[in-house]
Amino acid sequence: MKSFQELGIIDPLQRAIEEIGFENPMPVQEAVIPYLIGEDIDLIALAQTGTGKTAAFGLPLLQKIAVCNIAPNSKSPAALVLSPTRELCLQITNDLISYSKYLDKISVVPVYGGASIEVQIKSLKRGVSVVVATPGRLVDLLNRGAITLQDTHTVVLDEADEMLNMGFMESLNEILSHVPDERHMLLFSATMPKEIGSIAKSYMHNFKEIVVGSRNTANANIKHQYYLVAARHKYLALKRIVDYYPEVYGIVFCRTRAETQDIADKLIQDGYNADALHGELSQAQRDYVMQKFRIGHIRLLIATDVAARGLDVDNLTHVIHYGLPDEAESYTHRSGRTARAGRTGLSIAICHSREKSKIKNIEKVIGREIERQFLPNGMQVCEKQLYNLANRIENEVPEENSEGIEAIMPGIIRKLDWIEREDLIRRIVSMEFSKLLDYYRTTPEIDEADLRGRIPHEKGEGKRDRKNARAEEGMKRLRINFGKSDKLFPDKLIELVNRCCPGTRIKIGKIDLFARFAFFDVEENEADTVINSMNDYEVGGRLINVEYANEDSGREEGRRRKSGRNGKREFRDRDFSFAPPRNSRKDRKKRADKKGSKKGDKKKPFYEKFSK
Template identity: 55%
Template sequence: MKSFEELGVNEPLRKAVEEMGFEAPMPIQERVIPRLLGDANDIVALAQTGTGKTAAFGLPVLQRIDAGVRRPQALVLAPTRELCLQISSDLVDYSKYISGVKVIPVYGGSSIESQIRSLRAGANVIVATPGRLIDLIKRGVVKLDEVNTVVLDEADEMLNMGFLDSIEEILSHVPEDHKTLLFSATMPADILKIAKHYMRDYEEIVVGTRNEGSENVRHIYYMVNARDKYLALKRVVDNSPGIYAIVFCRTRRDTQEIADNLIKDGYNAEALHGDLSQQQRDIVMKKFRDRVVTILVATDVAARGLDVSDLTHVINYGLPEDTAVYNHRSGRTGRAGKKGVSVAIIHSREKGRLREIERIIGKTFEHLEVPTPEHIIEKQLYNLADRLEKVKVNEEGIAKYLPGISRKLEWLSEEDLIKRVISLEFNRLLDYYKDAPKIDFIDAKPERDRKRKGEKKGPAHERPADDREKDRRTAARGMERVYVNVGKRDGFFAGNLIEALNKLVQGKRVDVGRIDLLPAYTLFDVSKKDARKVVGALTGADFFGKRLHSEIADKDRDYSRLSDKKKKSKSKQ
């Protein structure tokens, strides 16, 4: 492994990065830095976030700057305000010992007037989001005719966010003889289009495995009933002392609700989603980076550009539809050679999606049982013992207080003292888990239920039709079965049901369990406390001109025959 000096990095930059804790170049830095400092061609680098990309392009970019020329000589484009600020901050830190170098971030959601003032005072490096930069170019504030290096960071994310035309517009203002460095986690067709059109004889550098998440990530899934997802989330968190995690949700509503519940239950959590103002988002992200908040509940869009080191877990509160999104989520942990965990909390309807992700990323998820209360408490207690063993004791600072404290506690035995320390830390946890049930492991339920009933093993399609119909009308434990008079024949599918419930049912989101979609009707599970509310909300509503009727499903009523009668009656009219 080479040193930064051997890569050609000059002394002022080396001094700054050494103070920041950089001991040796990371693989991406070792391959990119000498090429950018030399006469190499343009570069397309495929690497996950967190592999040391900013220093890989930042050090050579800064080294090539002529501080005496107060015009933009390097341009870095990033997809989000957050990443733009992060890159700019890092470049300022690297250039600490280089006199006169000016790095200016420009981005939307902030005063354009203050950015114009900064730019007019002179800038050597501009770090920008595409939309705001185009605005500044059109106003005549930014001129890129002396730019010698262009960096496109997280180019695939910029394309996902619809910035292709903006990127092409910006590159048309840059001199033809500039160097281009494009960083991307994946290589979609539009990235190739940019590379072929705007880059000269580019060299492709792959760090890690193309289109895969970090090799240091362990992929785990827990399968539970839909109603138990939140309980499973809390157990995953409680079973991981020292957790520092992002919990990904699919909707803003879920994100806020789960964060609110975690806060109410005593966790250091916050929500991050598009309904927050920019100021609120900045506050939340600062608290998360400073570890005042240790669990960030976020949507994928809101978390773009959030570059946080040392995440222990990424938790998928359900799986995304797009495998690339799962890759991007899981790639946020297990960085810089450290181990990370990507957890998926799913129900049975997501099993097929899980298998599809496994097939595409070439990894197998470990199927684990949700941690039991006994295991969680044991793990937390041993973690406390470990912390007590390793705590740094300030002998000098506490010496004068020890005699008084010793006198006050001398009546306690060693065992009493240990019990009190444990109780001080864990009374809430012990009380919460005292009578907590085991969360059922869905894969094991059908077989266990058959054994309990004395039935022979066999798939549903091999059992008599009457038995299958009774199964459809039977709710899972703790749930109520609900009937609604529309089905696949009406163009009514699971997504329509979820959308209708979110729109029509007031208050907190309703957790939906098993859904059976039949041609003329639908049966689905909701928690018993929500069942009446759901029936009331659906009954009388309109679905593409059809008036809905809903009721608590009767185990002894054959809804298939009921729908057939209605169909025949309608045909006679």
Template identity: 45%
Template sequence: MNTFEQLGLNEALLNAIGDMGFETPSEVQEKAIPVLLDQDTDMVALAQTGTGKTAAFGFPMIQKINVQSKTTQGLILSPTRELCLQITQELKLYSKYIKKLNVAAIYGGASITGQASEIKRGAQIIVATPGRMKDMISRGMVDITNIEYCVLDEADEMLNMGFYEDITDILSHTPKEKATWLFSATMPKEVSRIAKKFMTSPVEITVGTKNSGSTNVQHEYYLVSARDRYPALKRLADANPDIFSVVFCRTKRDTQKIAEKLIEDGYNAGALHGDLSQNQRDMVMKAFRTNQIQMLVATDVAARGIDVDDVTHVINYQLPDETETYTHRSGRTGRAGKSGISMVIITKSELKKIKALERIIKQEFDEKKIPNAEEICEIQLYHLASKIKNTDVHDEVEGYLPAVMDVLEGLDREELIKKMVSVEFSRFANYYQKSQDLNQPAAHQRAYSDDTGSTRYFINVGAKDGYDWKTLKDFLRAQTGLDRDDLYKVDVKDSFSFFNTDTTHTEEILQLFSEFKMDGRFINVEVSSSPGGSGSSRDRKNKGNFSGKRRSQENKKWDKSKNGKKKGKKHSQKKHW
């Protein structure tokens, strides 16, 4: 792979790149930057959201701009206000060592006269949304008749949002001699029409397969009845305690309703849709970026400005009407080289759409089961144990310890742990005591989707150890010698994980990891107590990890001790937004 120096970037840009911590270019940057620097050409670049497209067109444009002239030389059109502001901010970071280079953002919801004044003072690069840009052109507030470079970013999204006429109108005010760079995740016919009408023999680059999804994203679907969509959503959240997700709904009404129900049930949730004021949208996005919101429920249009690299899951509460839209949804996770998971909650009537999506993204979906009560309780128990183990002890606690010790006098270590865990954990056991199976049988299931003949394992490594579903699967394959299809249902949590194999491999797996150490640490693998498959748990020695002991007896005690299903708020430990 090339370095940024080898791409032909100047020293000012390289210094800024170093400050931002970038080390090697992404694939789209590696393919696009040298061409755009060396040639005055049009370009069509197909690459997924989150692959570094802003730098791919931003670096060449900045390097080619004549800072001695205050005339507008570059125009970047983007679909939403949020994306417009993000691109502007990134360009300013890229050009921090280039004096006299000014970048202006033009978007609705802000003072048009203030934006016009900024352009008049001299903005060599304008980043704009189509609607506001067209408005300012008609008022004579901006002159783009002499621009040299025009970028259509997220072109398919702009056209899906109905901006075709605005874009064609804006481009009609630009010179024919300019270089037009079109960046898009998919190539629907509307994007092809723009390319044919306004571009001349463009260079074409594709990252991955045309219209394909990111290889960093695992795609899963869960088959439920229509009435069970919301309970299924809650169970998926409960089975992923560290979830940081975008939940997609089709309508503004559903978005608001689902967000309100999640908040009422105690989840860190927020809504993002077109009926919110700009100030409300800004507040929600700020809360999401700072992790105050774990589940952002959004419409497709409202989510097009989301550019957050750490999203762990995308949940399709409802599938989009257009199959290409799914590519943009799933592109909100697995960004910046990280992995992610795209979940789809569907009914039987929508199964055919999964096949259509597989053809579009060139990837298969895994059919998965909505977690049952025992699985969720087990995951939450491990999560709580890990949270206790990793919590920093504050000095202020010392003064209270003598009195606390008096209260807890007479309890041995094991009994204390049981009581401490039960206090926090009982709300899940309580809530799910009488829960039903939400899964619907599919017409055609993968061989291992039936738990018969499959064993589910616990392993005491997770995201904190640098693993995701891809790298953990690679690690397990390397240690066991099993084929890719022999390891499945790999679910990585914060400090632990689960995986499945056919039961025929159980003895081999347990024997291999009986005394397995890596970097001086025991890697503990044991059969999970939740019904991920057949096989029995083996008594194993606790090697300094909370996970070393089985909890099947404790689980039974918890189940017997609960009376009745808790309604309403159940996760008081979660913050509300």
């Protein structure tokens, strides 16, 4: 790996970038800089977002202006940098100003929409070396005669693919018509759509193309995953994913402004450290939100694709797609927000069944597999949170100036000295996570798609989900004739099984809930006991039916409903409530055979009505 000095960067620029923290050139910088500090050429560079493209074109650009001693011009800048959004415009401007810290007579001015055009015109009149602009505002300034491009020798299109996606082709043609024919063009992009090829043919001459990595491929340091859930459960899935990663610091991408604000409002209401970023916010509001996110006061930024452009945060851990974008290139741009500067990151997509085809298209474009994942259950989430708390406590080092704490510690120790160590830890954990534990104790399960991408629902449910009749090794899969429509949740199913089987604690494995029935695993040697015991009881006049799960389970359920054997459905209340049973199935059969007989009236109560 070469150093910046070996690449030919002059001392004032080296000094400035060393203070910023640059040590060695990144791959795109090492590939591009030698060409740009030599003869003037047209160049196309393809590299992923966050790989150091600004320095790749910014350092040679500033060096040529300084070496050629080009003074700031009040009429026409020496160089023009075009960016798709005002956020990226400001980011590039700040970077160029930082690089040119020790260069004399270098002036960099940003011009973009959403700010006072009069103030920007005054800045241009004072003289400018480099203008960094969004296309719309620059066209406005050209039409007003506030700027000319007749002396501009270099034009840079940064994030060119995104500019085209945002519909700036007409504005680009207008701007480039004002630039001299002998100018040079540098085009930087993460992907290479057809439109970029048309720009190259129309406005570039004998251009050099440099590809860092492979065309349109994703950053190798990003791990890609997706979850397939029912559309109505996408927000619940988002919460569960965020809870499962306690140290999450990332962006949640939404498709529309309304959805962005809605999701942000829900997360804030549920106690998450989140905020929204979209086009309906004023520039002052956008700057305020982004500043809070940059310094870590916001851990989750809910944003649209356009609003997140130019957000320069190097240590994001996650990018979450709250639904996949229509274009695979947009997925690449989104994912590139994480795993920057050599770090690793995780890109997670929350999809519904109709979006499954998009997964295959994106995999073809990025050349990577997107792994299917299944949502963690409540116990796994709580375990992850608790271990994170333990790690925070373990790694917490008291500050040196903590005399105030030391002064009151003896009193605190005496106050809590009577509590046993394990009991004290248990109390701390309970205080920290009581709300989280209560939430996952009562929350319903989230519908996830089967291997074919289908979400279970009432019609044809038993037929679709016979594959759920497979149990883990050493376990037997059983089927019960109660389900979600009866408000049966995992915790209440576990309690029901153990109430019906007194004297022993039944170990229950995987639980799959559907609308009218449920599957659950028990140890093989306890399966017969569970079936025999539970089938002696009824709930609210409806017989409990537990049997071994097999491929005929769905058809058998249909026959029972059709014959009316189970009687009327009575569970319309909010919670799954068990009324005390009247008698056993055996006695009920006797009464049916001998009408009016008083025999067999012995009751088998098992427990009182559930309450939330």
